[in-house]
Amino acid sequence: MKIIIDFDGTLTAEEQQARPLAEKSLDTLANEIIGAPRPELSQAYRATRARLLRAPHRHWWEVNGLNASYCDEGAFILNTTTLQALLREKTAYLTAVTEAFAKGEYDPVVDCTNDLFHRHTAELEPVFRPGARDVLSALIGHRDYEPVILTNSLGAKVHDQLATLGLDSDIAVLGDTRQYDMRADWTQRFPHPDFGRIQVWPLDKLHRVDLRRPAYYGALVQALEQDPDIVVVADTLSLPGALPLNMGIPFLLLRTPYTPDWCARAVKSHPLGRVLGDIRDLPAALTATAAQSILV
Numbered sequence: 001m002k003i004i005i006d007f008d009g010t011l012t013a014e015e016q017q018a019r020p021l022a023e024k025s026l027d028t029l030a031n032e033i034i035g036a037p038r039p040e041l042s043q044a045y046r047a048t049r050a051r052l053l054r055a056p057h058r059h060w061w062e063v064n065g066l067n068a069s070y071c072d073e074g075a076f077i078l079n080t081t082t083l084q085a086l087l088r089e090k091t092a093y094l095t096a097v098t099e100a101f102a103k104g105e106y107d108p109v110v111d112c113t114n115d116l117f118h119r120h121t122a123e124l125e126p127v128f129r130p131g132a133r134d135v136l137s138a139l140i141g142h143r144d145y146e147p148v149i150l151t152n153s154l155g156a157k158v159h160d161q162l163a164t165l166g167l168d169s170d171i172a173v174l175g176d177t178r179q180y181d182m183r184a185d186w187t188q189r190f191p192h193p194d195f196g197r198i199q200v201w202p203l204d205k206l207h208r209v210d211l212r213r214p215a216y217y218g219a220l221v222q223a224l225e226q227d228p229d230i231v232v233v234a235d236t237l238s239l240p241g242a243l244p245l246n247m248g249i250p251f252l253l254l255r256t257p258y259t260p261d262w263c264a265r266a267v268k269s270h271p272l273g274r275v276l277g278d279i280r281d282l283p284a285a286l287t288a289t290a291a292q293s294i295l296v
Helices: 014-033 038-054 075-089 091-100 108-121 132-140 155-163 216-228 243-248 260-267 278-293
Strands: 002-006 060-063 064-068 147-148 172-176 190-191 197-200 198-201 208-210 229-233 251-254 271-277
Touching: 002 278, 014 075, 014 091, 014 108, 014 198, 038 075, 060 075, 064 075, 064 208, 075 091, 075 108, 091 108, 091 251, 132 147, 132 278, 155 172, 216 229, 216 243, 229 278, 251 260, 251 278, 260 271, 271 278
Parallel strands: 002 147, 002 229, 147 172, 229 251, 251 271
Antiparallel strands: 060 064, 190 197, 198 208
């Protein structure tokens, strides 16, 4: 069984890293991109973040006009969403960002926040969750498991941070998966027992997860071609989890201090979903998942 484990937030305690990431991002915006006074940016960031959290179902990480993730699904996601709202809503900020990222891949705001994330998470010291090293060591030494690390970041950053754990052998990294790469013109649909063939998964009255993620889909298809027996483990639903579930791939959600209840409910309600209370619960959950697969 190939165990695809998300890096940020799953193996690492990103709730402890989110504030330093925000501070570094605001420094760069103030000094290199916008030129606004740093205290002004800090105040605007705090006010924007608080406003988003008052109604998180109305605010999301927007890419190509689509909802990549609700703002409250992750500590890093909340930072990205806050920065996007902050940069889009003030004309002077948006003008400066548009000039700085005029030749980007997405729109200037998305390109700016992507750049801030990749640049500054590489500068942060990794803060691994208790038990992360022991779990990875157990998976490396297990004859039936092949751990692979999943990340939207470039593989080199994750390799370097994993090296600080001093594991007995290297772990493969599935990098630059672009789970956030949303495409409105993508035609792929997924069979759902209640809703038919869908592109958007309605979870409840407030939340709908968009599955139009062709880059991530391609990465998962390639993984399935190499080994049809795979499991995905991550700390958020929209980005890494919803698509595997709708492709028939088991998904284990790590419940963290920031995991919203609606995410846990959605995963629990799916026959291929399971919620972990601690990363140290992963080996037992994998045994149960393997047993379930044999029964099916």
